[in-house]
Structure formats: C-alpha cells, structure tokens
Amino acid sequence: MTVKIFDTPEVQDFLKTVAGFDQAGGDERAKQIMHRLLSDLFRLIDDFDVTPEEYWSAVSVLNALGQGTQFGLLSPGLGFDHFLDMRMDAADEAARRNGGTPRTIEGPLYVAGAPEAVGFARMDDGRDPDGETMWLTGQVRDTDGKPIAGAKVEIWHADSKGGYSFFDPSQSEYNLRRTIVTDAEGRYTARSIIPSGYGVPEGCATDQVLKALGRHGERPAHIHYFISAPGYRHLTTQINLAGDPYTFDDFAFATREELVIEGQRIEDAAEAEKRGLEGLFTEVVFDVELAATDAPELQTRHARPRAKESEEAVSEQAATAQV
Ligand code: DHB
Ligand code: FE
Numbered sequence: 345m346t347v348k349i350f351d352t353p354e355v356q357d358f359l360k361t362v363a364g365f366d367q368a369g370g371d372e373r374a375k376q377i378m379h380r381l382l383s384d385l386f387r388l389i390d391d392f393d394v395t396p397e398e399y400w401s402a403v404s405v406l407n408a409l410g411q412g413t414q415f416g417l418l419s420p421g422l423g424f425d426h427f428l429d430m431r432m433d434a435a436d437e438a439a440r441r442n443g444g445t446p447r448t449i450e451g452p453l454y455v456a457g458a459p460e461a462v463g464f465a466r467m468d469d470g471r472d473p474d475g476e477t478m479w480l481t482g483q484v485r486d487t488d489g490k491p492i493a494g495a496k497v498e499i500w501h502a503d504s505k506g507g508y509s510f511f512d513p514s515q516s517e518y519n520l521r522r523t524i525v526t527d528a529e530g531r532y533t534a535r536s537i538i539p540s541g542y543g544v545p546e547g548c549a550t551d552q553v554l555k556a557l558g559r560h561g562e563r564p565a566h567i568h569y570f571i572s573a574p575g576y577r578h579l580t581t582q583i584n585l586a587g588d589p590y591t592f593d594d595f596a597f598a599t600r601e602e603l604v605i606e607g608q609r610i611e612d613a614a615e616a617e618k619r620g621l622e623g624l625f626t627e628v629v630f631d632v633e634l635a636a637t638d639a640p641e642l643q644t645r646h647a648r649p650r651a652k653e654s655e656e657a658v659s660e661q662a663a664t665a666q667v
Contacts, residue, residue: 408549416452420596444635456653467536475537491530495573564588576634
C-alpha cells in the first residue's frame with residue numbers, strides 16, 4: 345500500500361526538530377544542509393515507497409563503506425568529484441579566469457611527503473618485474489609560453505598491477521610517487537614504469553554499489569599531477585595513456601580529451617643509452633600551462649583529508665582507503 349505523508353504538518357515539523365532548528369547551539373549551515381538532505385531523503389522514501397527492508401539494506405551498505413573507509417573511492421564513481429570539477433570550471437569561466445591546462449579529479453590515493461628532486465627523479469624502485477620503462481617529461485609554461493622554473497610537479501601513479509604504494513602494502517614506501525621541481529628551462533623528467541589501469545577491488549562495498557547500477561569500477565592507465573608555482577593557479581590534473589580500452593569509459597569520469605596522451609615507443613638503443621636506460625622504453629610528454637593569479641587561495645590545493653598530510657589521526661583515517 346502506497347502512502348504519502350511527506351507534506352503533512354507532522355512530518356514537516358518533525359524535520360525541523362531533527363535538524364535542530366529549535367536549538368540555540370550547533371552550526372547554522374550544518375542545520376540548513378541537514379534539513380535539506382533529510383527532506384530530500386524522506387520525500388524519496390515516500391515517492392519510491394521504500395520498504396523497511398530496502399532502507400536497512402542501504403544502512404548495511406553505508407556501514408560496509410565506512411568500515412572499509414571507502415567513501416573516498418565511491419565518491420568519484422558516483423560522479424561527485426567530476427561534478428565539483430565542473431563547478432570549479434564554471435566558476436573560473438564566470439570570473440573570466442581562462443587559460444591553462446584543464447583540471448581533473450585528484451582521486452583518493454594521494455600520499456603527501458614524497459621525496460623531492462630538482463629536474464629529474466626516478467620514481468620506481470626497480471622491483472616490479474613487469475614494469476616497462478616509461479620516460480615521462482614535459483615543460484611547465486605560463487599562458488604566454490614562457491617557461492616557469494622552480495615549479496613544483498608532484499606525480500603519482502599505479503604499478504603494473506594497478507596498485508598504489510601505501511594503499512598496497514606490498515610496495516616500498518613512496519614507490520611511484522615523487523615531487524620534481526622544474527629546472528631553469530621549466531622542465532621536469534621522471535624515469536618510471538608504465539602504469540596499468542586501476543580497478544576497484546572485486547567484491548568490496550564500492551564494487552557492490554557499482555554492480556547494482558550495472559556499472560564496472562575500472563579506470564584507464566593514468567598518471568596524477570599536482571602542479572604549483574608562486575603567482576600561478578594550482579593545478580590538479582591527470583593524463584591518460586592513449587589506447588586503453590577504458591580511456592573513454594572511466595568509472596571515475598576523469599578523462600578529458602586534452603589530457604589523453606600517446607606514448608612514443610622508442611626502440612633505438614642509442615636513445616636509450618643517452619638516458620641511461622637499457623632496451624626499449626616509452627616516452628610520454630606532458631607539457632603544462634599554468635594561468636597566473638594574484639589570489640593566494642588559488643595558488644594552493646584545496647583542503648581535504650589526505651594520507652600523511654596532517655598529523656591528525658582523524659584526517660589520516662579518513663584518507664586511508666582499504667583498496
Ligand atoms: C579511484 C582510484 C583512482 O586511482 C583514481 O585516480 C580515482 C578514483 C577510486 O578508486 O575511486
Ligand atoms: Fe588514480
């Protein structure tokens with residue numbers, strides 16, 4: 345039997361009480377947002393005639409997500425991260441802040457404090473038996489094409505099995521994570537290994553939610569970047585290596601046409617030797633354009649819980665997904 349009680353005065357008064365409207369303490373914005381959230385959910389329960397069984401099974405899924413600290417994994421899968429990017433893009437456009445390499449999502453697997461080097465760094469520990477050598481390089485420039493020396497380029501990516509160090513305890517500390525400061529010509533270069541695509545672990549709570557939607561949890565091979573320099577807008581972005589079956593079918597919705605890069609396979613032994621490599625390798629070139637800004641708040645990444653970024657246990661825990 346379908347009943348609809350949402351619009352009754354009892355329910356409307358009840359929602360105000362639940363959201364603390366009649367209480368002097370608490371946070372006004374939290375009250376407003378909770379009131380709206382609960383109202384939308386109560387209405388949904390009425391409209392879809394949600395049964396108690398369905399409601400409690402949803403509570404179970406939320407508990408499983410929380411137990412596995414998986415909300416940060418599910419968030420991109422449900423499009424929230426990309427939606428926030430779309431809002432930041434729209435805000436930039438409205439403020440006529442244009443130019444620069446496009447942003448895309450950070451994802452949940454950044455770890456702060458990676459080793460820093462100037463100009464060049466080797467990112468892999470040499471222990472991945474399936475690791476194919478990647479030569480990753482590029483120039484950081486302003487929107488007039490002028491090189492930016494001393495820019496901070498933070499790079500992180502998965503190994504040949506799609507795992508990220510720290511979250512995958514079998515990898516060494518900070519494997520495939522480095523901060524490279526650009527040289528006098530604005531260039532950065534990393535020796536690393538070609539990352540594999542990433543998949544949400546089979547059977548985890550995030551996977552269960554995606555399966556219920558008939559969706560997969562795969563990401564194409566990608567490389568994450570934070571790029572910053574004083575006087576320029578901080579950039580959070582990623583590149584995708586072209587040719588991956590998931591390039592335009594990314595469960596995290598992070599792909600942008602401008603950020604798909606074709607690696608160049610180089611088989612010339614002399615070229616390899618010049619770089620101190622043996623055998624063939626793949627060169628990936630990603631040049632970055634940063635837009636100038638005077639606003640200090642646009643020069644740094646926005647705050648969120650990140651692994652090892654803060655000493656606060658709560659932040660660490662929230663950032664640390666079990667993947
Ligand atoms: C997820 C994993 C990633 O490596 C990434 O870049 C974005 C999202 C995830 O599991 O949600
Ligand atoms: Fe990633």
